[in-house]
Amino acid sequence: MKKASIGLIALLLALSGCGNKPAEEGAPSPNALTQTEDGATLPAASVMPEQTSGDSFVFEANGIAIPMHAEATPILKQLGTPQSYFESQACAFPGLNKIYQYSSFDVYAYEKDGIDYIASVILFDDTVATKEGVTLFNKKSDVIKAYGDKFTNNLNLYVYDQGKSQLRFVIENDQVTSIEYLAKI
Known part of the structure; x- marks a missing residue:
């Protein structure tokens, strides 16, 4: 039940910026190639400009990097079959x-334009952690030690901004109760 509640809250937060956004001009052609920071050459369509900057938060699961705004299909193939899948009409994105x-x-x-991109990742238990080692049930001081004190705080939501992404922690009674990576709209 708690998992569903956290997921619903995160979905509502992600969708809170409803509105139509015009298509970006100057998007790379589907046949263009882009070189990533690690030297790999990928089709430009699979690397969003936000991803190439290297300054956004990236979740990693079992050695698989999941950057915000990255093309989802190759990442999802690496992750394997999900336990469940759900879709709905978007509000914040077309x-x-x-x-x-x-x-x-x-x-x-x-x-977007027939291609799926990563919008957010929500962690549900302490078997997964951020790259800096923060897990659910850590203390607020662990978060500040790992990420510093340059966050915004609204009630119990601590938000770190980096590039085109955010890393959000819900901290209640000095304990991390939710961790979410979010692509900024």
């Missing part, structure tokens, strides 16, 4: 919202 539920986290994707 197309569909897609939710892929795995054992310890959910991956949310948005559709």
